[in-house]
Amino acid sequence: MATYIMRPPTIRNTFCRITPTVLNCRRSVTTPAYPGHIPLNWTENAFLAVGSGLMALIDPKRADMVAALGETTAGPALPRLRDIMLKSPEGRQILKDRPRINTNTVNMEALARLPEGTFGRSYITWLERTGVTPDTRTPVHYIDDPELAYVMQRYRECHDLYHCITNFPVNVEAELAVKYFEFVNLGLPLAGLSALFGPLRLNAAKRKRLFGEYVPWALKCGSSARCLISVYWEKRWEQNTEELKKELGIWDAPPARWGKPLNEARIVTDQKNLEATKVGQL
Incomplete structure (x- = not known):
């Protein structure tokens, strides 16, 4: 897809129209460091942080906005998490293998x-019980350093495992509980912001x-x-x-309310089947 240079006329209009396409329509300031990387300068990073934060607050289901907010506000948290990983054999192996x-x-x-x-x-039981799939995690775009980008991706893809090992479903209260857990365990600003503003929805x-x-x-x-980012x-x-919970220093959380499974896994499966059918028809 072609990349267009655009400068929104007003901040208000941009917040109203933010989409993944708009986020990609920006001037390039450096060469992408990895596939999917979208380099940002300080001004663009701040603008995207504010815009994605407002959109995520308005509609928490906008995974692309939540992901952008997490990346643009990560700051020194990611280098600190990488240093924690480098201090343990298990963490170093993760960084080497990048699973x-x-x-x-x-x-x-x-x-x-x-x-x-x-x-x-x-x-597997947790995935079936919640109707969640690991195939919907948004790729990292706005972290410049490839290794730090992987650390963010690793956090994103391990989030469901934190739900699983603490025995939490995926309703709003449980999600906020996990965010509080993540904030004190990992120190990512996104978790802190979610913990701060999320309760307003309850x-x-x-x-x-x-x-x-x-x-x-x-x-x-x-x-x-133990800092869970270093668990392989x-x-x-x-x-x-x-x-495993005993080894990591985790104990059971208060009982949570489990609702009906989400449709996330079914929707992704249907999409894959549809794509496979189209390929077979070519």
Whole structure:
């Protein structure tokens, strides 16, 4: 696709019309450092941070805006997380291998055959129970350093594993509880911003439960647990879940409300089937 140079006439109009296409319509200031990289200067980064933050607040389901906000506000958090990874053999191996978590890289059928109680089987059970798929994680675009871009991608793709190991579903209260956990455990500004503004979406009863039960657990458990960015989850599938939690310093969160599964996994599967059908017709 061609790249066009555009300068929005007003900030207000740009916020109203932000789309992935608009985000790509910007002048290039450096050569892309990896596939999909969109270099930003300081002004553009700040503008995108504000715009994506407003859009994410208006519509938290805009995964592209949430992702852009996370990347443009990461600041020194990513170098710090990389340094933490470099201090452990497991973390260094992750940076060397750069594994990815999706249905093309993880054998989901093999995980489903693992014995009950293993982490891999627990992950499959969590995916089925929530209706979530790991195939919807947005690629990183706005982090300049390729290694730091991978650290952000790694965090993004491991987020569901944090839900799984803490036994949380994907409703708003549970998501906020995990964000509080992530903020004290990983220190990413995005998690802090979500924890700060997310409760505004809850009613009084849900806010009371969030701050009365989930937040105290998240702050205490997240701050005392091992930094989860340095866990090579793909090598832990066969480990007993309770033993893994004990090793990482994680304990059970307060019971959460589990609703109906989302349609995320079904929608992605339908899209893949449709694409395969079109290819077969060519």
